[in-house]
Amino acid sequence: MKSRPHSPTTSSDEPPGQSIPPLPTSPSSTTQPNLGPEYSSILLLNARSISPHAKSSCKWKIPFISDTIPNASKSNIPILAISENWLKSYITDAQVRINNYLSFRCDRSVRKGGGTILYVHDSMPVSNENSYDDGICQAILCTLPATSTILINVYRPPKASSLSFAQVLRYIQDYIDPLMEKK
Secondary structure (H helix, E strand, C coil), rough: CCCCCCCCCCCCCCCCCCCCCCEEEECCCCCCCCCHHHHHEEEEECCCCCCCCCCCCCCCCCHHHHHHHCCCCCCCEEEEEEEEECCCCCCHHHCCCCCEEEEECCCCCCCCCCEEEEEEEECCCCCEEEECCCCCCCEEEEEEEEEEEEEEECCCCCCCCHHHHHHHHHHHHHHHHHHHCCC
């Protein structure tokens, strides 16, 4: 199942200093960004549902995360990885949108629970987005070309067989190998 990237709109009423600045480049090289402490944080959560469904007891989580990210620390958070999102295909990207972030998700297709979602700040270009779902394990993968970074968010349930986990690891390896050959 191929995920759909979310294209956010920019909020004009955002308080100054709350957005992540564009990637700086070092004076010696215009191709490699000079990432300082303002890009030092990645937030990783096991949410156990971020469903916005009206009857869900978890519908408060996305608004809480949206309000918390700008105030979480003195560092900006360019990447947010959530496992166990419990989303299904009928829940739209707009329903789980976080301002100023692109979302990339892989929902569990057959059972309750599971799923992964990556939020990447919209100032960071993303390419090679791909997803994996075998009904047990899920993974979302993408590349940040400006920083030569591969982002991978995997959900492996506690009772997943070693075969299922080996398959997702093989998929990840097959994703990484061609990218490494390009270097």
